[in-house]
Amino acid sequence: MTPRIAVIAGDGIGPEVVGQALLVLDELRRGGVDVDVWELPLGADLYLKSGTTFPLELRDEVRRTCAAVLLGAVGDPRVPSGEHAHDILLGMRTSWDLYANVRPVRALHDRLVPLKGKARGDVDLVIYRENTEGQYVGAGREHGRGTAAEIAMSREVHTRRGVERLLRAAFDFAHQQNQPLVMTDKSNAIPAQGIWRRVLQELRADYPSVPVEALYVDALAARLIEQPERHRVIAANNLFGDILADQCAALAGGLGLAPSANLHPAVPGHIGLFEPVHGSAPDLAGRDVANPLGAIRSLGLLVEHLGHAAEAQRIERAAEEVLARKECTRDVGGSLGTIAAGRAFREVLRAL
Ligand code: NAD
Ligand code: IPM
Ligand code: MN
Numbered sequence: 001m002t003p004r005i006a007v008i009a010g011d012g013i014g015p016e017v018v019g020q021a022l023l024v025l026d027e028l029r030r031g032g033v034d035v036d037v038w039e040l041p042l043g044a045d046l047y048l049k050s051g052t053t054f055p056l057e058l059r060d061e062v063r064r065t066c067a068a069v070l071l072g073a074v075g076d077p078r079v080p081s082g083e084h085a086h087d088i089l090l091g092m093r094t095s096w097d098l099y100a101n102v103r104p105v106r107a108l109h110d111r112l113v114p115l116k117g118k119a120r121g122d123v124d125l126v127i128y129r130e131n132t133e134g135q136y137v138g139a140g141r142e143h144g145r146g147t148a149a150e151i152a153m154s155r156e157v158h159t160r161r162g163v164e165r166l167l168r169a170a171f172d173f174a175h176q177q178n179q180p181l182v183m184t185d186k187s188n189a190i191p192a193q194g195i196w197r198r199v200l201q202e203l204r205a206d207y208p209s210v211p212v213e214a215l216y217v218d219a220l221a222a223r224l225i226e227q228p229e230r231h232r233v234i235a236a237n238n239l240f241g242d243i244l245a246d247q248c249a250a251l252a253g254g255l256g257l258a259p260s261a262n263l264h265p266a267v268p269g270h271i272g273l274f275e276p277v278h279g280s281a282p283d284l285a286g287r288d289v290a291n292p293l294g295a296i297r298s299l300g301l302l303v304e305h306l307g308h309a310a311e312a313q314r315i316e317r318a319a320e321e322v323l324a325r326k327e328c329t330r331d332v333g334g335s336l337g338t339i340a341a342g343r344a345f346r347e348v349l350r351a352l
Contacts, residue, residue, distance in 0.1 A: 002034050003036070003066075003306055004038055004067065006066045006068075007039045007069070008043070008070070008074075009043070010072040010073050010280065011073060011075055012073060013073065016292070017072055017291070017292040017296075019342075020338060021295040022037065027349055028311050033306075033308055035303075042088055047084035048079070053083060053086075059091060062271075066271060069271070069272070072295060073275070073276065073281070074088050075282075076280060077282050090138075093262055093273065094132050096273070097264050098131055098263055098271075099131050099165055099169075100129075100165075100263045101129035101130075101131040101245075102262075103126065103127040103129060103261075104260075104301075105125050105251065106123070107123040108120065108252070108253065108257065108316075108319055109324055111323075113252065115228065121229070125228070125231045126173060126234070127236060128173065128233065130166040130237050133162045133237070135156040135238060135239045137156070137157045140153055156239075158196065160195065160199065163196055167183065167196075167199055167200055169266075170234075171203055171206070171210055174207070174232070175207050177232065177233065181210050181211070181233045181235060182220065183236075184214075184240055184244070200235075217236070221247065224248065245277050249277050249278075253323075253332050254331050256294055257294050258277035258294050259295075259298040260274070261305065276294030276297075288338045288339055289329060291329040291331050297315060297319060299315065300312040318348045318349040319345070321348045325348075328344070
């Protein structure tokens with residue numbers, strides 16, 4: 001049976017970059033990749049018109065009938081509460097238990113590495129971000145909003161099950177790649193995060209060949225700038241993984257290039273959510289300037305998830321090639337708009 005993917009272009013630059021990713025998918029389909037596309041018009045426009053975010057029946061239907069979801073971005077200045085974005089994005093991550101947010105960071109050209117004396121091979125790592133717990137559990141309270149006595153509280157939740165399964169996914173990957181694993185936390189200031197160190201130590205016995213290091217997140221943030229080459233696999237809680245992903249994206253040429261996969265790796269064939277790391281970039285929306293490569297590379301991760309590893313590699317090679325030729329957008333040293341950059345990408349892809 002032909003697998004189906006759902007596509008949520010979303011807000012801001014989402015439709016522009018996803019539009020280019022879908023044109024790349026058309027190319028792949030011409031080359032024999034068999035997939036049906038189901039576009040869902042979710043996002044701020046729909047929310048503002050009807051109050052609809054992501055109806056539960058629809059989300060369940062996507063879960064039942066789709067192999068994967070491609071998302072552009074959600075978030076719109078007209079919806080300051082971010083309610084729709086929360087329901088759509090965090091809704092899929094948590095209700096489908098996509099506990100591993102896998103964010104590969106690979107510099108595709110020397111020129112894209114902003115660090116003195118570093119080259120592309122020095123920035124090549126994968127972040128395993130816990131994707132269902134931590135400070136994203138949404139449990140918090142406010143007292144006396146707007147008064148002098150105002151108190152805003154939030155809690156963070158780390159369960160043994162949640163920490164262990166994320167660390168196992170990171171260990172499995174480090175083992176497979178024959179690379180060391182760095183786990184990061186802030187347990188010196190936030191004792192509850194000590195669970196991450198304890199579970200890490202327990203799991204070491206199962207992965208004797210994987211060198212392991214635990215680093216406080218402030219120290220890791222500095223070392224990523226000074227010696228990015230020391231890091232190949234990073235495991236982090238939800239919030240730290242979010243922050244480090246943008247930092248590392250900047251080390252590899254910027255947010256416009258960075259892809260991600262939200263997975264439930266314990267179950268092969270489980271639905272996955274694929275999205276660029278960047279947001280809806282309202283400053284760029286509608287101007288034909290957004291870089292489509294983050295969305296296109298996320299499509300690459302998606303087709304790999306569907307079993308098309310060679311096509312995924314072709315997408316990475318084509319991305320390297322357009323960047324080498326500077327047939328890309330301004331944020332990564334080119335002079336093309338979104339549409340022309342997408343066209344250049346497809347031409348290179350066809351020739352590979
Ligand atoms: P952002 O990632 O949208 O933008 C940060 C910076 O990166 C901006 O300067 C932007 O111009 C630049 N940038 C982002 N994508 C780019 C691209 N493809 N090409 C070139 N430059 C690009 O982050 P933000 O400004 O903090 O957030 C804007 C909105 O997006 C907010 O509502 C936020 O909540 C939302 N957001 C959504 C997602 C998601 O849906 N996955 C992710 C992050 C942020
Ligand atoms: C991301 C985004 C989201 C997150 C926001 C939009 C809730 O920054 O996917 O990295 O914090 O996870
Ligand atoms: Mn983020």
